[in-house]
Amino acid sequence: MTAGPDLLRIATAGSVDDGKSTLVGRLLFDTKSVLADQIDAVTRASVDKGLDTPDLSLLVDGLRAEREQGITIDVAYRYFATPRRSFVLADTPGHVQYTRNTVSGASTASLVILLVDARTGVVAQTRRHAAVMALLGVPQLVLAVNKIDLVDDAESVFADISATFADLTRTLGWSDEQVQAIPVSALRGDNVATRSELTPFYDGPTLIEHLETVPNVADRAPVGFRFPVQYVIRPRTAEYPDYRGYAGQVAAGRVEVGDDVVVLPSGIRTTVAGIDTADGSLESAHTGRSVTVLLADDIDISRGDVIAAAHDAPEPISNFTATVCWLGDKPLLPGARLLLKHGAFTTPAIVGGVDTLFDEQELSLRDAPDRLELNQIGRISVQTAQPVSADDYLVSRESGSFLLIDPQGGNTLGAGLVGDALAPLHLSELV
Structure with a gap:
C-alpha cells in the first residue's frame, strides 16, 4: 500500500477485556481481508477452547504469550481495505504498563478507536488513553461502546457513556465534530459493517461507514512542504x-x-x-x-x-524543550548523552533536565521528578551538537517528532515531541 488520499492510519485503545482485538478481527473478517485458511485455523482453535463461534481476536493476538493470557501485549499492525479506502491499523495494549506501546501505535494515527465496555462505561484507563491521544495530537476519535448487546437498557447506557466521554474530550481540546460515538458488538458484528436491530435508537453510521468517510486530516498538513x-x-x-x-x-x-x-x-x-x-x-x-x-x-x-x-520554513534549533515518552529500561537522567534522530538526520544530544512528569494514571502534572522511568512521559530540555530543522509538534506532528537513541547499542530509548505538548492539556479540570 502506498500512502495517499485513500489510506487512513488508525489505532485502537481501551481497557483490558474491552474487546479491542475482537473488534480488529471483526474488521478484518467483515472486509474480507483474511484468507480462508486463516479463518479455518481460528475456527479450529475456537472449538478447542470450547467456543460456539470463531474467536476473531485470534486473528490479531498472534504471540503465544498473548493467546495464553488472553490479552494484547505487543502492537499488532494489520492492513485491510474497502472499495472506498485502505487502512493501516495498530491494535495497542490496554494494560497500564504498556503505555509505551500505546504511544507507539497511536503516534502516526489520524484516527483512534477508543473502546469502552457498555457494562462499565468510562473508566480511569479510558481517561488516561484519551489524555495520551490528546498529547499526541490525534485529530479524530471514535468512541466504540462495545458489548452493547449485554446491557438491558442499551439506549440510556449509550447516551450516558457518550455524554460522559463528550465532557472528557471537550476538556482535552477536541470539538464535537472530531468525536463519533457508535454502539457496537464486536463479537456479533453489530454496527461494525452492518446496522444492528438491537440499536434502533442509533441513526449514525456504522464503524466501517465512518472510517470510509471521515476526513483524512493527515493529507491536510498545517505546515508547508x-x-x-x-x-x-x-x-x-x-x-x-x-x-x-x-x-x-x-x-x-x-x-x-x-x-x-x-x-x-x-x-x-x-x-x-x-x-x-x-x-x-x-x-x-x-x-x-x-x-x-x-x-x-x-x-x-x-x-x-x-x-x-520557503514561505514557512522552520528555524533550525539546537536548544529546545521537548515532551518525551521514555522507552528504555534504565531511567533517563539529566546529563544523559544520547543520539537524537529527526527524519534522516542524526546528531549527538545532551538532556539538560527533566522538569515535569505527566502522570497519565492520575491525569496530572508533577514538578521536578529528576528522572523518567520506563513508560513515563515528561518534559525535558535538550541540547544538540548540530541544529535540528524541526517544527513544533503542536504545529506539525510529522516534522515535530524525533527519537532518542542509545549511542552504544543503537536501541531506541525515547519518542520525543518538539516543544511543550503538555501545555494544551487542562489536566487539572479532569482530576
Whole structure:
C-alpha cells in the first residue's frame, strides 16, 4: 500500500477485556481481508477452547504469550481495505504498563478507536488513553461502546457513556465534530459493517461507514512542504551526465514543480525543477509520497538535510524543550548523552533536565521528578551538537517528532515531541 488520499492510519485503545482485538478481527473478517485458511485455523482453535463461534481476536493476538493470557501485549499492525479506502491499523495494549506501546501505535494515527465496555462505561484507563491521544495530537476519535448487546437498557447506557466521554474530550481540546460515538458488538458484528436491530435508537453510521468517510486530516498538513533528504542520487551515466536528485518521503505538506523552497540548515533558497518516481515524473507530490526531488540549482545537500517550503520554513534549533515518552529500561537522567534522530538526520544530544512528569494514571502534572522511568512521559530540555530543522509538534506532528537513541547499542530509548505538548492539556479540570 502506498500512502495517499485513500489510506487512513488508525489505532485502537481501551481497557483490558474491552474487546479491542475482537473488534480488529471483526474488521478484518467483515472486509474480507483474511484468507480462508486463516479463518479455518481460528475456527479450529475456537472449538478447542470450547467456543460456539470463531474467536476473531485470534486473528490479531498472534504471540503465544498473548493467546495464553488472553490479552494484547505487543502492537499488532494489520492492513485491510474497502472499495472506498485502505487502512493501516495498530491494535495497542490496554494494560497500564504498556503505555509505551500505546504511544507507539497511536503516534502516526489520524484516527483512534477508543473502546469502552457498555457494562462499565468510562473508566480511569479510558481517561488516561484519551489524555495520551490528546498529547499526541490525534485529530479524530471514535468512541466504540462495545458489548452493547449485554446491557438491558442499551439506549440510556449509550447516551450516558457518550455524554460522559463528550465532557472528557471537550476538556482535552477536541470539538464535537472530531468525536463519533457508535454502539457496537464486536463479537456479533453489530454496527461494525452492518446496522444492528438491537440499536434502533442509533441513526449514525456504522464503524466501517465512518472510517470510509471521515476526513483524512493527515493529507491536510498545517505546515508547508517538508522533505527530509534520505539519499542523493548521482547516476553519472552517459544518459544522465548531470542528473542530481534528492530522494526521500514527503513528511508534510505538498510540493509542485516550480515551488520556491529552502534547504535547511544552510538556508539556501532555490526552486523545484522536477519530481521523479520509479513510474515517471509528477507535477506534484503530497504527504507520504516517496519521490526524488530535482532542484534548479546545484547545492551542497546531503542525507539529513531538509528541503522545506520557503514561505514557512522552520528555524533550525539546537536548544529546545521537548515532551518525551521514555522507552528504555534504565531511567533517563539529566546529563544523559544520547543520539537524537529527526527524519534522516542524526546528531549527538545532551538532556539538560527533566522538569515535569505527566502522570497519565492520575491525569496530572508533577514538578521536578529528576528522572523518567520506563513508560513515563515528561518534559525535558535538550541540547544538540548540530541544529535540528524541526517544527513544533503542536504545529506539525510529522516534522515535530524525533527519537532518542542509545549511542552504544543503537536501541531506541525515547519518542520525543518538539516543544511543550503538555501545555494544551487542562489536566487539572479532569482530576
